[in-house]
Amino acid sequence: MNRTSASFADVAGNGLLDRRLLLKGLLGTGILVASTRAMGNDQPDWMQKPGRRAKLYGMPAAGELERTGRVALPPQLNASAPLRSLHFTPLDKLRGTITPAGLHFELSHQGIPNIDPDQHKLVLHGLVNRPLYFSLDSLERYSMSTHCHFLECSGNTTTGWQDPAPDHPLAFSHGLLSASEWVGVPLATLLDEASVLPEAKWIIAEGADSGSLSRSIPLQKALQDCMIVLYQNGERLRPEQGYPMRLLNPGFEGNSNVKWLRSLKVTDTPAMTRFETSRYTDLLADGKARQFSLKMDVKSVITHPNNSQQLQQKGVYEISGLAWSGSGRIRKVEVTADGGKSWAKALLDEPVQSRMLTRFRLPWRWVGQPAVLASRAEDEHGNRQPTRDALVAARGTNSFYHYNGIHGWGVSASGEVNQADV
Numbered sequence: 001m002n003r004t005s006a007s008f009a010d011v012a013g014n015g016l017l018d019r020r021l022l023l024k025g026l027l028g029t030g031i032l033v034a035s036t037r038a039m040g041n042d043q044p045d046w047m048q049k050p051g052r053r054a055k056l057y058g059m060p061a062a063g064e065l066e067r068t069g070r071v072a073l074p075p076q077l078n079a080s081a082p083l084r085s086l087h088f089t090p091l092d093k094l095r096g097t098i099t100p101a102g103l104h105f106e107l108s109h110q111g112i113p114n115i116d117p118d119q120h121k122l123v124l125h126g127l128v129n130r131p132l133y134f135s136l137d138s139l140e141r142y143s144m145s146t147h148c149h150f151l152e153c154s155g156n157t158t159t160g161w162q163d164p165a166p167d168h169p170l171a172f173s174h175g176l177l178s179a180s181e182w183v184g185v186p187l188a189t190l191l192d193e194a195s196v197l198p199e200a201k202w203i204i205a206e207g208a209d210s211g212s213l214s215r216s217i218p219l220q221k222a223l224q225d226c227m228i229v230l231y232q233n234g235e236r237l238r239p240e241q242g243y244p245m246r247l248l249n250p251g252f253e254g255n256s257n258v259k260w261l262r263s264l265k266v267t268d269t270p271a272m273t274r275f276e277t278s279r280y281t282d283l284l285a286d287g288k289a290r291q292f293s294l295k296m297d298v299k300s301v302i303t304h305p306n307n308s309q310q311l312q313q314k315g316v317y318e319i320s321g322l323a324w325s326g327s328g329r330i331r332k333v334e335v336t337a338d339g340g341k342s343w344a345k346a347l348l349d350e351p352v353q354s355r356m357l358t359r360f361r362l363p364w365r366w367v368g369q370p371a372v373l374a375s376r377a378e379d380e381h382g383n384r385q386p387t388r389d390a391l392v393a394a395r396g397t398n399s400f401y402h403y404n405g406i407h408g409w410g411v412s413a414s415g416e417v418n419q420a421d422v
């Protein structure tokens with residue numbers, strides 16, 4: 001047990017401590033040095049001779065590469081779509097908010113095309129005065145903007161709709177979620193250059209993969225903040241993310257962010273493609289379907305602790321997690337340790353950016369008591385993450401996509417962590 005923690009009063013039930021303690025750094029677990037002289041003489045192998053040179057493209061330390069890969073969809077769950085490539089971000093292994101490019105989640109319905117960047121073209125046509133096309137080189141010459149945004153598949157956390165939800169590892173239940181610093185050309189710039197006709201209302205975006213995935217985007221959104229992204233975390237897009245160019249619709253469901261973008265057709269009506277009719281729509285209890293539910297709802301999850309670890313020692317832990325909203329900035333995250341009876345406000349790590357992952361933290365004293373931990377987020381527009389019951393009351397149980405209910409972790413007396421209902 002941490003010596004200092006006992007003197008701080010709880011701010012909510014079952015051991016939640018004041019978030020301001022984190023600013024004081026009171027979670028020390030350093031081990032007392034017995035003899036400083038003995039430690040100074042102890043020179044490990046790697047100090048005995050000079051080290052190696054760096055590689056031109058750096059890689060994680062060997063052990064980390066083995067430990068921290070993307071998580072593949074179990075083959076039996078991919079049987080219905082054998083061409084699909086689907087991998088999850090290992091949220092349980094990462095800290096901070098930016099996803100390393102090599103660990104970005106990946107969903108490619110017809111696999112990843114091998115595109116020659118010199119031959120690839122993006123065509124902008126339809127209801128415009130001047131149809132245009134762009135190569136990668138020509139797009140490079142535009143002025144580019146830089147924004148940090150999350151990307152989430154609306155199928156992320158689909159198991160939340162099941163009652164009870166299965167105890168899948170965190171990466172598997174929540175890992176269709178990543179965030180990057182994206183650099184690209186504002187779509188508004190290109191639309192302006194093409195001169196859009198007054199009757200235009202939608203843009204049909206199409207990818208250069210074999211299935212030509214296509215989606216309809218409201219023109220209003222396109223003019224507001226959509227980007228043709230060329231760079232991800234400072235380097236060119238990875239093939240998995242849509243190299244050499246992808247559409248990014250900040251805050252909109254993952255599927256609408258068309259990768260390997262080859263065509264933007266301006267129209268007056270949506271195209272009603274497969275991925276906006278039979279998929280990514282939500283069948284309500286009365287048999288009607290929600291369609292074009294593009295904006296991702298406010299959501300959060302505790303990433304530490306999680307169900308791939310066990311709490312080993314009693315003492316003060318930092319509960320840490322991620323919150324995000326497709327509508328704007330996260331305003332507040334609250335955490336419970338008693339299954340929702342009482343809640344305490346978590347610390348939000350700065351900067352809190354619009355439609356970006358926000359990391360929250362709160363200290364918690366665990367002395368071996370059973371607990372149910374959970375988080376609930378609220379965004380700057382007052383949207384609040386609902387309980388599962390409230391969500392089911394509004395949407396029924398036919399849905400597969402767009403689950404954003406409060407998620408809980410049960411902690412047992414022996415420190416085991418499992419998925420729990422709140």
Ligand SMILES: Nc1nc2c(c(=O)[nH]1)N[C@H]1C(S)=C(S)[C@@H](COP(=O)(O)O)O[C@H]1N2
Binds near residue numbers: 206254
């Ligand atoms: N051309 C094309 N774009 C696509 C897809 C695809 O299969 N083909 N998958 C979509 C889906 S379902 C999601 S969730 C996101 C995933 O983006 P990522 O693979 O970069 O994480 O891309 C979307 N864009």
Ligand SMILES: [Mo]
Binds near residue numbers: 154155254255
């Ligand atoms: Mo998706």
